[in-house]
Amino acid sequence: MSxxxxxxxxxxxALVVFLGYRQATWQYLDPTRIWRTPLIMAIVGVVVLAQTxxxxxxxxxxxxxxxxxxxxxxxxxxxxxxxxxxxxxxDRKGRTIQSRTGWLGAVLWIVLIGVRIGLDVLGGHLGAxxxxxxxxxxxxxxxxRAARALVIDQRIPRGDRQARGMMxx
Amino acid sequence: MTLLTGRDEADLPGGRPRxxxxxxxxxxxxxIVAFFFVRNGALLGLPVWVWVLGTVALAGWVLREFGRSxxxxxxxxxxxxxxxxxxxxxxxxxxxxxxxxxxVLIGANLRVPVWAASVTALAAIVVVAxxxxxEHASLQFVLGTSGGMLLGVLIGFSRRQFRVAAERARExxxxxxxxxxxxxxxxxxxxxxxxxxxxxxxxxxxxxAVEALLEAGRVEDATKRAGEARTLAADGLAExxxxxxxxxxxxxxxxxxxxxxxxxxxxxxxxxxxSRPTTDHEAGLTALVDAHRSFGGEVVTxxxxxxxxxxxxxxxxxxxxxREALSNARRxxxxxxxxLSVIRDGDAVDVVVANPLARGGxxxxxMRERFQELGSSATVxxxxxxxxxxxxxxxxxxxxxxxxxxx
Numbered sequence: 109m110s111x112x113x114x115x116x117x118x119x120x121x122a123l124v125v126f127l128g129y130r131q132a133t134w135q136y137l138d139p140t141r142i143w144r145t146p147l148i149m150a151i152v153g154v155v156v157l158a159q160t161x162x163x164x165x166x167x168x169x170x171x172x173x174x175x176x177x178x179x180x181x182x183x184x185x186x187x188x189x190x191x192x193x194x195x196x197x198x199d200r201k202g203r204t205i206q207s208r209t210g211w212l213g214a215v216l217w218i219v220l221i222g223v224r225i226g227l228d229v230l231g232g233h234l235g236a237x238x239x240x241x242x243x244x245x246x247x248x249x250x251x252x253r254a255a256r257a258l259v260i261d262q263r264i265p266r267g268d269r270q271a272r273g274m275m276x277x
Numbered sequence: 278m279t280l281l282t283g284r285d286e287a288d289l290p291g292g293r294p295r296x297x298x299x300x301x302x303x304x305x306x307x308x309i310v311a312f313f314f315v316r317n318g319a320l321l322g323l324p325v326w327v328w329v330l331g332t333v334a335l336a337g338w339v340l341r342e343f344g345r346s347x348x349x350x351x352x353x354x355x356x357x358x359x360x361x362x363x364x365x366x367x368x369x370x371x372x373x374x375x376x377x378x379x380x381v382l383i384g385a386n387l388r389v390p391v392w393a394a395s396v397t398a399l400a401a402i403v404v405v406a407x408x409x410x411x412e413h414a415s416l417q418f419v420l421g422t423s424g425g426m427l428l429g430v431l432i433g434f435s436r437r438q439f440r441v442a443a444e445r446a447r448e449x450x451x452x453x454x455x456x457x458x459x460x461x462x463x464x465x466x467x468x469x470x471x472x473x474x475x476x477x478x479x480x481x482x483x484x485x486a487v488e489a490l491l492e493a494g495r496v497e498d499a500t501k502r503a504g505e506a507r508t509l510a511a512d513g514l515a516e517x518x519x520x521x522x523x524x525x526x527x528x529x530x531x532x533x534x535x536x537x538x539x540x541x542x543x544x545x546x547x548x549x550x551x552s553r554p555t556t557d558h559e560a561g562l563t564a565l566v567d568a569h570r571s572f573g574g575e576v577v578t579x580x581x582x583x584x585x586x587x588x589x590x591x592x593x594x595x596x597x598x599x600r601e602a603l604s605n606a607r608r609x610x611x612x613x614x615x616x617l618s619v620i621r622d623g624d625a626v627d628v629v630v631a632n633p634l635a636r637g638g639x640x641x642x643x644m645r646e647r648f649q650e651l652g653s654s655a656t657v658x659x660x661x662x663x664x665x666x667x668x669x670x671x672x673x674x675x676x677x678x679x680x681x682x683x684x
Binding site for chain 1: 391392395396399400402403406407409410414415416419420423
């Protein structure tokens, strides 16, 4: 096992543990910024991937596609099991909406890691080497977050607009 | 380009009829793809399963041509993508066309979630990549067809946005119609209130007086009062008729341009934004003050009662508000002196009606609305102030009158 692979795995696990912890606890949610994380991850992923020198084969596309499907599926599920609540006291950024996905969300993360490792091993045997690069991991996570953001974006409780106009006797 | 066949106005929720051009383009696309499918298939000697699945994909497209319900269209899209994607590699990418059309169909359908088209395209890419790996097709082939499918996702998404926008526009229009209806209704209510409250309120006072005079045995005075009451009732009736007439006319004239304000305004040339119940506004406040006095009210006036400095619309609004204020004063503070002052202040005229304490009624709301409708800098305030109820109006001077002053 090369140092590179160990580093990749550690980075991936650290990120997933962090995200898994966030799933299980109530987190403040800024509806206008839910797309930020996937966007940053995707940009970094693409940059890293562009520096990776690996011969891409159709097998890579197959495995990447399958992984993308699974990660999107998990992301959509996470989005739909997300629960929202509004708290009376806004935090210092003025956010009042909190969200959490509960332990099911954390379990989904573990499933995603399992699938990821399984596909890595299988793909490695079949000659799909692009899968194991850090850039791909980040892209897969970005896809997952983007799918979740897409669902949350539609479900998020938005306070009804305040009735405008003066009250007159 | 057969790609363009996907861009029609079809599949609006509710099964609107598709335009014949879109139908024709789709039919042309089906014919072209079917022709090359058969010709190339015969040349390449395709296996039976490719023939079958290719035919199924094309059948899905045909189904979509004749399908109306959103569910049928979605099903057709799924069939086209599923059967088409398997045959993309064997048919040398010809079958990517029904796949792309299918993805567009799913993406544009408002009944399915927004991510459905992306996921479908992703699945189709996986299928194409698998068949490409099995048949040893090049990576470029896979990437090229994948690019086509992603394009389908984009086209579907933009069509979806277009439909959402159209839906929203319809919704907004409905909302606007409703708001207009409500505004009309509240204006009618206000006009009716103004007319009826004024004349009926006055009538009650007169009849009270008649009763009191009869009890005191002053039959002659009572007869005189009764005569005045009759006149008032007749006036009120005439005014109510005029108001109803104006409201009726309004339905026809509201669509036309606003009539120009004219100093010789009769009822018909009254600006439509101004209030409907129109008594003799030319006389300004004189008639109102006289009427108030005849009801036994006491009013101290100051300034120009004829309101010569104002244009017809503003004068009418002032008359309505003062009538309301006097009517309120009679109702809530009978027998107490009312002060009415008209003060010219540079480019503006201030009209103030003050009377000892009264409560506000619906009329106050109507006063404000009436002034808002004028759309000028005119304002009206009605509030308690030091044991008095004060209605103060501030209005711009009619430019014509102002010019006359300077010359």
